[in-house]
Amino acid sequence: MNVETLMVIFAGIFGLLVGSFSNVLIWRLPRRENIAFPPSHCPKCDHQLHAIDLVPVFSWVSLGGKCRYCRAPINPRYPVVETITGLAYAAIAALYPVTTYGVAPLGLMFLFTILLAGSLIDLEVFELPDELTLVGVALGLIFAFLHGGMGNLPDLPQALNGALMGAGIIVLISLLGSWVMRRFRERQYPEFPVGYQQISLGLLVGAWFGPLAALIAAAASMLLNMGARKVVRVPEIITLGGFFVSLVLSSSGLGPNLINLLQGGLAGAGAASLLCGVYWWIVNARNKQADAEAEDAPSDPVAMGFGDVKLMAAIGAFLGWQAVLVALVVSVFAGAVIGLVMMAMKKGNKIPFGPYLAIGAVVALFWGEPIIRWYSGLMGL
Incomplete structure (x- = not known):
């Protein structure tokens, strides 16, 4: 077994563990709770969970999806998030091998966690926490400095430009939309x-x-x-x-x-x-x-939430301004398709734009470079 295959396996296991922590973020951040204290506990009976209760995926399956102490149902979102994160981390390690990209794959894994946790929080409370978005911008710049622009990833100046351009594109849409609405x-x-x-x-x-x-x-x-x-x-x-x-x-x-x-x-x-x-x-x-x-104060109409602005800044910091354009186009297309499906199913619930941006960012993460090359060739650039 070569080093790259071994790293893919390790990344998958690491992703399962991070997915478990992502569930903590998804539950605690919108409730303004400390993410470290108190230790993990059942939200129904408040009993502290032990190591055997926190093994990713396995604990949920072995317990039949119920709390060991009060038998209350455990949301199936927990093993789903853990599994998705594990698979995504392994895929990132395969696409961006550490032998070529150094520490860059670790940063991209953190980006995926920000996108997944942020999307689920946004779906629940229509909010993207600053602890994910603004910290994501900082992490993107730090990793750009550390890896120096490996492969198709941005170096620090390009990452800074990507963050500014990403935020600027979304906020311009918001400014214009709000101006028209007013x-x-x-x-x-x-x-x-x-x-x-x-x-x-x-x-x-x-x-x-x-x-x-x-x-x-x-x-x-x-x-x-x-x-x-x-x-x-x-x-x-x-x-x-x-x-x-x-x-x-x-x-x-x-x-x-x-x-x-x-x-x-x-x-x-x-x-x-x-x-x-x-x-x-x-x-x-x-x-x-x-x-x-501030949440209850009267405000002017907005076309897009400000959390979307900060999320796109984080995407730009990790992936660069060209990937921002890919993410934006894909997110708009995904929003249109999902919106039509919801209309056909007569579903009246609105979906915030953050998850669509996350879908676009994941596409840019895994397929952004071939998409950019295809478009550049099509336009003769």
Whole structure:
């Protein structure tokens, strides 16, 4: 048995164990519980579970899908998550052999866990926890630094660009959708001290001066709000409107190259989005009451959840901006197909977009490179 085959087997076993931990994340994160303490216990009788109760898949099967202590049914999701994770980890180890890619496969395994756990949480509570998405962005950048861009994976600058572009693409869709839903009126409930107004500002500034300038502009606007102790409005007719005027000017030969302007705008919006995400994560972690009040506070309509923005940033950090485009196209296609199936079955329940993004990211992870090569050849690029 060669080293690569052995690593595939080890990866599968490791995936089963991580899948067991993923079930902890899926249960505890949306309930704002500590993921380490108290130790694993039955949610029905609260009896602490022992090692024999926590063997992936085997424990559930041997117990007949029931708690050893109170005989309450155990959700079959537990062995399913463990099995899927084990198979996915083995597939990643086979596709990205450690002898060629070094530590990169481990990072991609973590990405899969983020996608799977995040999707199931999103399906349950319509929320993508920052502990998965923003930590995922950081992990993607760390692994890009460690492996230095092995094979078709991004190095650190490319991973950073992928994170910014990923966030920027989704947040631009959200900005435009919300603007249309508000019939191009200004926001009635702008976020304090930082939110979509600063992201729109980052979009415009980034288009002309790049993502660093966009981040500085968004931070300056946030500090101005904090100093004034109120929202100092940044009218979207100027920022969003100015971005589209910029596109027209650029296509007419005035200003930066059209592609550079568009990339700069998306990266600038992505940088401002991550600033918002990190700020609100810190604030809400420090003040759980403020987090609850924010959920109940009135808000303007949004086309997409902000968790989707941060999830796409994590995908871009791990896989790069080209894979972001593959993931987006696949997610839209998957959403359309599943939506039609649900309509045909007369199912009225809505599905959040996070799971669709996860499907797109998995496709990009396993088949992104041949898809990109096929499309490049088709377009003669």
